[in-house]
Amino acid sequence: MLTYTGSGPYCYSNSLAMVLGPAAPSTAVIETLTGSPFGFELIGGTMPLFDPYGWHPELGLQAAVSALGLSCARGAGGTEDEALARLRAACAEGPVLAGPLEMGLLLYQHGSGTAIGADHYLVVLAVENDTVLLHDPHAHPYATLPAPAFAAAWRAETVAYTEDTYVMRSAFTRERAVDPADALWQSLPGAVRWLAGRDDLPVPPGTLGGAAAVEALADQVAKGALSSETRALLGDFAVQVGAHRLNDAAACLASLGLSTPAALLAEQSRVLGSLQYPVVSGDDQALEAGLRQLAPTYERLRTALEEAVTQGVRR
Numbered sequence: 001m002l003t004y005t006g007s008g009p010y011c012y013s014n015s016l017a018m019v020l021g022p023a024a025p026s027t028a029v030i031e032t033l034t035g036s037p038f039g040f041e042l043i044g045g046t047m048p049l050f051d052p053y054g055w056h057p058e059l060g061l062q063a064a065v066s067a068l069g070l071s072c073a074r075g076a077g078g079t080e081d082e083a084l085a086r087l088r089a090a091c092a093e094g095p096v097l098a099g100p101l102e103m104g105l106l107l108y109q110h111g112s113g114t115a116i117g118a119d120h121y122l123v124v125l126a127v128e129n130d131t132v133l134l135h136d137p138h139a140h141p142y143a144t145l146p147a148p149a150f151a152a153a154w155r156a157e158t159v160a161y162t163e164d165t166y167v168m169r170s171a172f173t174r175e176r177a178v179d180p181a182d183a184l185w186q187s188l189p190g191a192v193r194w195l196a197g198r199d200d201l202p203v204p205p206g207t208l209g210g211a212a213a214v215e216a217l218a219d220q221v222a223k224g225a226l227s228s229e230t231r232a233l234l235g236d237f238a239v240q241v242g243a244h245r246l247n248d249a250a251a252c253l254a255s256l257g258l259s260t261p262a263a264l265l266a267e268q269s270r271v272l273g274s275l276q277y278p279v280v281s282g283d284d285q286a287l288e289a290g291l292r293q294l295a296p297t298y299e300r301l302r303t304a305l306e307e308a309v310t311q312g313v314r315r
Contacts, residue, residue, distance in 0.1 A: 001247075001250060001251070001254065001262075001263075001266045003028075003247065003248075003251045004243075004244060004247045004248070004269075007139065008240055008241060008244045009138070009237055009240065009241045010027055010031060010137065010241070010244065010245075011099070011120050011121040011122065011137050011138060012034070012057045012060065012061055012097075012099065012121040013027045013030040013031045013034065013064075014027055014137035015097050015099070015121045015122055015123050015135075015137055016030055016061065016064065016065070016097060017030060018095065018097075018123045018135055018137070019094075019095045019096070019097050019123055019169075019172055020070075020172060023174075025068065025180040025183075026180075027248070028248035028249075028251055028252055029180045029183070029184065029252055030064050030068075031244075031245050031248050031249070032184060032187070032245075032248055032249045032252045032253075033063060033064040033067045033068065033183055033184065033187050034057070034059075034060030034061065034063055034064045035051075035052060035055060035059070035060055035063055035187070035190055035191060035194050036051045036052070036055060036057075036060055036245050037051075037191075037245040037246050037248070037249035037265065038052050038191040038194040038195050038249070038301070038305075039051060039052030039053055039055065039194050039195055039197075039209060039210060039298065040052075040053075040209065040210060040213050040214050040242075040298065041053045041054070041055070041203070041207060041208070041209050041213055042207065042208045042209075042213035042214075042216055042217055043203065043204055043207050044204040044205065044206045044207055045206035045207065045208065045216065046206075046227070046230060047230070047233065048213075048217050048230060048233065048234060048238055049238055049242075050238055050239075050241065050242025050243075050245070050246070050272065051242075051245075052194035052195070052198070052209065053194075053197050053198065053201075053203065053207065053208070053209025053210065053213070054198050054200075054201030054202070054203050054209070055194065055201075056161035056162075057099075057100065057119065057121065057161075058100070058161065058162055058167075059201075061097075061121075061169070063187070063190065065169075065172075067178070067183040067186060067187055068178055068180075068183055069174055069175050069176040069177060069178035069183075070172055070173065070174055070175060071172070071173050071175050072097075072169045072170060072171055072172045072173070073090075073169065073170050073171040074167070074168070074169050075090070075166070075167070075168050075169075075170070076164040076165065076166055076167045076168070077164060077165055077166060078165075078166060080148070080151045080155070080166075083151065083154070083165070083166035084127060084147050084151060086166075086168070087124060087127055087132075087166075087168060088127040090168065090170040090171070091124055091125065091126050091127055091170075093170065093171065094170065094171070094172075095123050095124065095125055095135075095170075096123065096124045096168050096169070096170045097121065097122075097123055097168065097169040097170070098121065098122055098123070098124050098134075098154060098167070098168045098169075099119070099120060099121030099122060099154075099156075099167060099168075100119040100120065100121060100156045100159045100161075100162060100167060101119070101120045101121070101122065101153040101154050101156055101159075102115050102116075102117075102118070102119070102120070102152075102153045102155070102156055102157070102158050102159065103116065103118040103119065103120035103138075103153070104116035104117075104118060104153075104158075105149070105152050105153035106120065106136065106143075106145070106153050107145060107149050107153075108136075108140060108143045108144070108145060109138070109140070115157075115158045116158075117158045117159070117160070118237075119156070119159045119161075120136075120138070120153075121137075122134050122135065122136040122137060122138075123135045123136075123137075124168075125142075127147060130146060130147045130148075131144050131145070131146060131147060132144065132145050132146075132147055132150040134150075151166070154166050154167075160204075181255065181256060184252050184253070184255075184256060185256060188305055188308060188309050189309050191305055192302060192305050192306050192309055195210070195298060195299075195301060195302035195305065196302055197209050197210055210298045210299070211295040211296060211298050211299060214291050214294055214295040214298070215291075215292070215295050217291055218288050218291035218292050218295070221284050221287050221288040221291065222284075222288050224284070226284070231279060234275075234279045235276070235279040235280045239272060239273070239275055239276050239279060240273075240276065242272050243269045243270075243272040243273035243276075244269075246265050246266075246268045246269035246272060247265075247266065247269040247273075249265045250262045250263075250265035250266040250269060253265060258304075258305075258308050260304045260307075260308075261301055261304040261305050261308060264297055264300055264301045264304055265301065267297060268294060268297050268301070271290055271293050271294045271297075272290075272294060274290060275287055275290045275291070278290065
């Protein structure tokens with residue numbers, strides 16, 4: 001397996017790596033520790049995301065920070081002025097991981113200006129003279145925004161998975177030394193739980209997870225019922241980030257000597273990545289076939305990971 005290196009929508013992992021600086025593990029490790037590679041969900045029966053049933057980035061960030069032996073201060077809420085004051089004070093002590101934000105309202109991006117319900121994370125460096133200076137991992141180092149415009153995006157009213165506004169994380173502190181390999185090993189039971197389908201997290205009515213969700217999506221394709229919005233989500237975001245995180249997880253598990261689950265993750269990544277062209281070109285026969293091929297791999301991966309956890313032996 002050749003590990004993928006390149007750009008992509010890894011906003012929260014790239015942002016966490018930035019704020020941690022030289023002490024940060026690779027973004028592949030961070031992304032794997034969030035739990036995002038271990039499942040698929042069809043939110044409300046219509047929105048396909050290649051992450052586990054009930055998962056979202058706020059849960060993933062919390063898991064990665066904890067797994068790496070870190071703690072941080074999480075702030076949220078308040079008025080716009082209170083939030084900007086909180087952000088300004090935190091930036092005086094170091095970079096701040098801000099998000100989720102509404103990506104469509106980040107006005108330094110071409111074509112922005114309208115909320116589109118897309119979440120995003122970035123790193124704020126300073127708030128000076130009513131201007132926010134930031135590193136946006138979506139290809140915008142040292143971008144600036146007037147503070148009110150930044151706050152409008154940061155309010156994140158269109159982000160469905162959280163009711164919190166003005167969320168930020170700062171003051172990252174190492175509580176204990178954790179080797180990235182140890183963190184990955186300790187995260188495996190959580191990966192198994194994600195693949196098994198957790199039932200302790202709220203999801204919108206009609207949401208499906210795992211193989212059943214993939215098969216339901218394939219059924220929509222087969223019936224010609226895939227909406228233009230769903231196709232756009234698959235082509236613009238879901239396929240590429242899903243294939244990326246699966247490839248990274250495969251590399252991480254291979255580094256632990258877990259050849260069987262690593263091979264399954266690599267297979268998932270290859271199958272999913274190969275669907276980018278069918279999605280964009282409208283080749284629904286190939287898209288359906290690829291989804292049908294992908295569906296049973298989730299249970300195979302759960303079984304392989306569960307065996308590794310049960311054995312508890314580092315090979």
